Amino acid sequence: MRNKKISNAIGIVLLTMLYTGCSVPPIAHKAVNKTVPLGYNSTSDSTNTGQISWKTYFTDPNLTALIDTAFLNNQELNITLQEIEISRQEIRTRKGEYLPFVGLGGGAGVDKIGRYTNLGASEATTDIKPGKETPEFLPDFQVAAFAKWEVDIWHKLRNARKAAVSRYLASVEGKNFMMTNLISEIANSYYELLALDTQLAIIQQNIDIQTNALKIVRMEKEATRVTELAVRRFEAQVLHTQNLQYDIKQRITVTENRINFLLGRYPQPITRNSAGFASLVPNILQAGIPSQLLQNRPDVKQAENNLAAAKLDVEVARANFYPSLSLNATLGLRAFSPAYIAKLPESLVATLAGDLIGPLINKNAIKATYASASAKQIQAVYEYERTVLNAYMEVANELSNISNLASSYELKSKEVLALTQSTTISNNLFRSARADYMEVLLTQRDALESRFDLIETKMKQMNATVHIYRALGGGWN
Template identity: 65%
Template sequence: MLRHRKYKHLLGFICISLAYSACKVPVLVEKTADRTVPASYNNSQDTTNIAKASWKEYFTDPDLSALIDTALKNNQELNITLQEIEIARNEIRARKGEYLPFVGIKGGAGFDKVGRYTSRGASEANLDIKPGRETPEPLPDFLAGAFASWEIDIWNKLHNSKKAAINKYLATVEGKNFVITNLIAEIANSYYELLALDNQLAIVTQNIEIQNNALKVVKLQKEATRVTELAVRRFEAEVLNTTSLQYDIQQQIVETENRINFLLGRYPQPIPRNREAFERPLPSSIHAGLPAQLLDNRPDIKQAEMELAASKLDVKVAKAAFYPSLGISAGIGYQAFNPKYLIRTPESLLYSLGADLVAPLVNKNAIKADYSSANAKQIQAVYQYERTILNAYIEVANQLAKVDNLKQSYDLKTKQVQALMQSITISNNLFGSARADYMEVLLTQRDALESRFELVETRMKQMHALVDIYKALGGGWN
């Protein structure tokens, strides 16, 4: 009776200790993410969104489409990201296995020699299966059996850990989509830059021809003593300067081609392209849809959302460490000191069944630190999610404004180029009739070249803006 009371007191003490352990969980404040975005970009309620179009529909240049298609197969960064997805998928399998029973088989053999003048040696000295025979020395030991262990997921710690792994896996999938979006945009921008360089090279070639013609005229004027050697030298210097510019552009073409080849995962080779595609009409309007659509279209926003969900589950997993954990272990098999006795039943049969209830009681600093860190990471994920949404909206707003402003700039620069090209003819005629100084001719040619270069660069910026608005809206990955 006294013994039963001791057991009851001991069991009561254990229960009180476990309950006390479970109640001493630090209270931490969770932060809720703010998902609100402005109702529109420019007071438009049009829900049509170019991000819904696939990249093949948006980029209709066949040469560009072929480059993008090759990059999606061979790009190293994308392939690295695909392996990260595989790693995350395996993490789910590992977490799923943790809340299932672990079962294994075990076989072993060995021997044990104890001193005769020990308590165990003295007790085993005259014991054997048959009377009158001593226990074998050293004593062999043979074992074969199956053993199992299982942690009962009382507080959903293991299930929440698996769910967190699933959300992290989904985040890596969205990360892959974000890589695809950026990869397509980078190839398209590099391709349009290559077209712009081709056009600039053609402009330089035309300008060299114009300047050489002007140089011939100046030389004739010098022979007629209408100008000095200074004018000839200035025109020659201008021709040489423009010719050197030609080689600078050729180097930029090589570097841009190799940048595209790198994105395509291949060694340098010529990039097929159609220079006339640079002059094709651009879309008259951009359908950006509504800001709320960014939450579904932008892969980086969805990635941040999945990471936020995983961080919240990690907090629950860390919190469950304060509570008692219940483990069950069992085993069944045969054990004997002689192989011929190994499968005798029930003499050599062994089996066991046990349960452990364990909870932290003293010195829980490590658990508290893990819990606080998990909560801090959850708050960090909230800010990251809100930051990603804000950044996405600002990117779209900037690109929409850029599209409009570049259109106005391109129209004005087109008129400037037309005026300066006309001024070249006028200055040459005036110079031929001795009514204009040769410096006016040089400056006019230089201004015309610069204005044509600026026009090409503005056109390139327009095409980049169309690519960037498509990326900012979340297009390309689908």
């Protein structure tokens, strides 16, 4: 008879498992496209500048000192480091869920049982002596160890831990990507600062040149060779050039404070040497092959780890449709008096129970969780593909930008040389009364603008070397 009951219970359990297993929706799946072009602009050289250490790539000691300080003090980077620690602790939490939990506890209480109840009427003694009735308030003392364990039959808990590990690795790659971006922002601002210093120096030079030209025009007026109109036009030109320096100074202040903010400190001067900015030569770059982006770019690896976590989340959600088995056990001592609690085996209590529970009716919440996990997994696939595509586009755009800026700088240099010579020629012609003062003013203005444009182009060249280094995944190693 007992064997028949056991067989019936096993049969019910198997039917429950079969029902729940057959009612699990299929996994929504989307294949990941990891193919990338073979090369950039038909090149297949695998030498990659992005694999160079940032301290080797950036040779300016002032710039490297700023980056080192930012790695220590930047608040956003430090926030990310704490997120990594949170992810690490999440792994410990998930690991603890599939290991047995053992605790120790004790308690004391008082119980009152009605005398005219079944239990009250059957109790005749309290101290193991016949003839004594149970007191109205019966003490209860207990100390016991208890254990609880959910048997991870479907690897739900293990997969949850693996997902936590993948998210931890994604957070590490997120930190690496932030380091790459931080280097890029500091380097771009630093080169902008050098360019602004150079432009301010150009303005000072032009103020001196135009002031001297104004003195000559005043002398020409005294000699009645020009009118007061020429003097006023030259004077206005000097005032206009002097006014330009204040906009440059404001931009210098803003750029310095931007760098100070990235370094996590209050405003202070940025140590730099701007004297040789115009003669800086951009680094020689080698982009390697596009497939290297899958390993070099932290954001690509972050997206890949997030995708792995999303796939595991689907498995975890799928396991919720199956029955879960949990074991509970207790071993301890219990008695109505402290004097008897140490007497064995009379005071020994022990329990062992197993629960097998599976969903049967109203599985809407489980289905919704599963559908949500499936949608997030597909979303992670698209996010990974978008990140890879964006990485390739950034490299391709910067390679084109570097080439075009090199050609632009060469032509702009020739323009500056021609206009500088024109300024000297126009001044000489004006002194000999063979050129109008308007020609002198226009030539000086064009020469100033061209020198400004040349410095802007140089800054764009240096920023392009920073952008391509970031696009190739450099900086975090």
